[in-house]
Amino acid sequence: xxxxxxxxxxxxxxxxxxxxxxxxxxxxxxxxxxxxxxxxxxxxxxxxxxxxxxxxxxxxxxxxxxxxxxxxxxxxxxxxxxxxxxxxxxxxxxxxxxxxxxxxxxxxxxxxxxxxxxxxxxxxxxxxxxxxxxxxxxxxxxxxxxxxxxxxxxxxxxxxxxxxxxxxxxxxxxxxxxxxxxxxxxxxxxxxxxxxxxxxxxxxxxxxxxxxxxxxxxxxxxxxxxxxxxxxxxxxxxxxxxxxxxxxxxxxxxxxxxxxxxxxxxxxxxxxxxxxxxxxxxxxxxxxxxxxxxxxxxxxxxxxxxxxxxxxxxxxxxxxxxxxxxxxxxxxxxxxxxxxxxxxxxxxxxxxxxxxxxxxxxxxxxxxxxxxxxxxxxxxxxxxxxxxxxxxxxxxxxxxxxxxxxxxxxxxxxxxxxxxxxxxxxxxxxxxxxxxxxxxxxxxxxxxxxxxxxxxxxxxxxxxxxxxxxxxxxxxxxxxxxx
Numbered sequence: 001x002x003x004x005x006x007x008x009x010x011x012x013x014x015x016x017x018x019x020x021x022x023x024x025x026x027x028x029x030x031x032x033x034x035x036x037x038x039x040x041x042x043x044x045x046x047x048x049x050x051x052x053x054x055x056x057x058x059x060x061x062x063x064x065x066x067x068x069x070x071x072x073x074x075x076x077x078x079x080x081x082x083x084x085x086x087x088x089x090x091x092x093x094x095x096x097x098x099x100x101x102x103x104x105x106x107x108x109x110x111x112x113x114x115x116x117x118x119x120x121x122x123x124x125x126x127x128x129x130x131x132x133x134x135x136x137x138x139x140x141x142x143x144x145x146x147x148x149x150x151x152x153x154x155x156x157x158x159x160x161x162x163x164x165x166x167x168x169x170x171x172x173x174x175x176x177x178x179x180x181x182x183x184x185x186x187x188x189x190x191x192x193x194x195x196x197x198x199x200x201x202x203x204x205x206x207x208x209x210x211x212x213x214x215x216x217x218x219x220x221x222x223x224x225x226x227x228x229x230x231x232x233x234x235x236x237x238x239x240x241x242x243x244x245x246x247x248x249x250x251x252x253x254x255x256x257x258x259x260x261x262x263x264x265x266x267x268x269x270x271x272x273x274x275x276x277x278x279x280x281x282x283x284x285x286x287x288x289x290x291x292x293x294x295x296x297x298x299x300x301x302x303x304x305x306x307x308x309x310x311x312x313x314x315x316x317x318x319x320x321x322x323x324x325x326x327x328x329x330x331x332x333x334x335x336x337x338x339x340x341x342x343x344x345x346x347x348x349x350x351x352x353x354x355x356x357x358x359x360x361x362x363x364x365x366x367x368x369x370x371x372x373x374x375x376x377x378x379x380x381x382x383x384x385x386x387x388x389x390x391x392x393x394x395x396x397x398x399x400x401x402x403x404x405x406x407x408x409x410x411x412x413x414x415x416x417x418x419x420x421x422x423x424x425x426x427x428x429x430x431x432x433x434x435x436x437x438x439x440x441x442x443x444x445x446x447x448x449x450x451x452x453x454x455x456x457x458x459x460x461x462x463x464x465x466x467x468x469x470x471x472x473x474x475x476x477x478x479x480x481x482x483x
Contacts (some may be wrong), residue, residue: 007111010066010177014038014082015119016059019158020164025180026055027171028358036068039171041091048175050092057158059083061119061139062091066091066177074238075101077109079139079146098137098151098478105144110179117141120210121155122231122259134157136259140211142393148291150257204282206263211257212287214265214343220275225340226268228309231261232344243304243316250346253330263287266309267340269280272340278338285318285345286331297322298463300349300387301334304342306309313342318349319429320387320463335430343410352384354468356432358391360458360475365482371402372479373441376458382434389429391440396456398481401425407439432462 014069018040020026027039037043041054048068060082067076072093074080081098082089089095102109109115123135136150148235160166168188172181199222207230216225217354237252241395252262264287271278289296319334332345374393380386395401401426404425407413418427418440426444434436448454459474466473 008066008177009179011035011068011173011175012038012062012064012066012109013170013172013181013183014040014060014062015117015168016040016055016058016060016171016424017059017155017158017166017168018055019160019164022056023167024427024436026167034067035173035175036071036073037091037173037330038062038064040089040402042088048091051090051094053088054090054095056084056088057086057154058089059137059155059158060089060171061117063109063117063197065179066175074099075103077102077107079141080153081137081143081151081153083153083157086159098139098147100160102141102146105141105146107142107144115183117140118210120257121153122150122257122261122463123155136257138257140265145291150259151363180377194228196224198223199225202266209263212255212263212285214267215286216281218275218279218281218285219458220279221271221273222255222269222279223273224269224272224273227417228266228267228268229260229349230264230311232264234260234262237262237344241312241314243314243319246318246352247300247315247346248303249350250302251348253287253296253299253332253347254290254293254347256328257288260290264342264344266342268309269340276339279340280335280337282321282333282335283343284331284333285343288328288346289330291328296323296325296330296347298347298349298351299330299332300346300463301332302344302346303334303336307341308359309342313444315342315344318387319343320430322388322428323341332462337416349463351462351464353463354384354386354432354464355381355436355466355468356386356389356460356462356464357381357468357472357474358458358460360477362456362477362479364478365480366454367448368448368450368481368483371443371445372399372454374444374456374458376440376442376460376475378429378432378438378460380432380434380436380439383432383467384464385436386432386462386464387430389436389438389460390426390462391429391431391458392424392426393442393456393458394424395438395442395444396454398452398454399408399444399446402443402445404440404442407441409437413439419429446481448481450481450483454479454481463464 036048084095134152301320
């Protein structure tokens with residue numbers, strides 16, 4: 001919004017969900033809707049007066065750039081949520097179920113800049129409430145969640161009922177002060193929905209469900225992959241859904257803006273080339289966690305192997321390869337084959353011991369100015385398969401990084417899972433079966449003077465504890481620089 005012909009901006013726009021008996025003609029019946037009413041309420045002869053009515057069976061999210069003190073506006077720059085359920089949706093405080101002063105976020109609605117708003121609604125899956133169980137309405141503006149705990153609201157109070165429909169759109173109004181109100185683009189995306197799209201070979205395809213997403217990267221072209229986000233009650237995510245001993249203590253991770261729910265991803269593959277039953281793929285879910293949540297511990301990424309997805313499906317394998325977490329934006333990664341199924345991110349996994357050993361070898365001598373390669377060989381001696389395996393090598397002083405790659409006896413070498421940052425080369429192995437073998441090759445260029453002894457250490461890590469009394473997950477090799 002931006003001020004037009006007056007020194008004061010006003011009034012604003014509202015996103016409205018309505019199930020009025022007048023349907024598409026709800027605005028026609030809303031006589032005198034101007035100024036402070038923002039189009040969905042009513043005024044009395046053009047005067048902003050409390051309790052003068054508005055569109056019944058409606059909910060409005062106001063983006064309001066004018067302060068009407070007579071109806072309790074918190075400031076001249078605020079976002080309010082208004083609903084009187086089945087009653088007329090008056091703009092006064094009697095129908096106000098949320099109000100946020102944007103000056104606390106240093107966001108100015110009427111500065112003429114483009115602002116991005118996201119409104120999400122998550123229905124409750126609970127049934128034991130006193131009266132209708134409220135869902136959670138969230139409003140995000142320019143990436144900021146305006147109501148930290150969401151706004152409690154039951155959408156069925158609009159007379160929708162299960163499977164009901166409603167009209168959604170925008171209203172706006174001006175009075176003595178005015179704005180230009182421009183909606184540049186908008187979309188409606190149900191959060192619990194099925195998204196179907198092709199998943200091309202060796203490309204990452206994202207399935208975005210509001211504030212969380214699912215990503216997949218297959219090694220074959222998938223004609224159509226349908227992914228459904230299913231909200232899951234953590235209390236119902238019981239041990240009888242986890243078929244392996246390692247998972248008995250696991251808890252599904254609660255995502256933000258889901259009303260305290262976890263999220264399962266049910267993936268259904270349809271492809272004429274047979275890839276659905278013979279495909280290798282990487283998967284990931286990225287998500288926010290509720291504010292002040294404890295850091296995620298002992299993460300996992302569970303799959304229901306070879307099963308058709310259905311409510312209450314049992315998870316029987318842990319496909320996690322990597323876990324990353326900033327404070328509010330964790331990412332859980334996994335890798336699997338040969339078919340798609342159901343996936344869920346969890347924590348509190350009990351990992352079985354895996355004896356991972358590493359040997360780091362290089363030439364005992366190297367000339368100044370030449371390239372030198374370090375070959376770190378890692379083996380899993382069991383007794384269990386290892387998850388989240390990664391190899392790292394911090395290159396020695398007196399060398400410059402050239403390249404790194406991960407190699408196996410069957411698939412050759414690839415630099416795809418390797419990276420270099422802050423002097424350390426890292427390669428993500430993922431899961432390593434018992435007696436599995438992987439190689440990390442790091443090449444550097446030697447700049448140190450002759451006579452210098454280069455000391456290089458390679459390390460291996462995983463989510464699994466090491467049963468060896470003398471852990472050998474690191475190995476140092478020395479090379480002397482010659483003329």
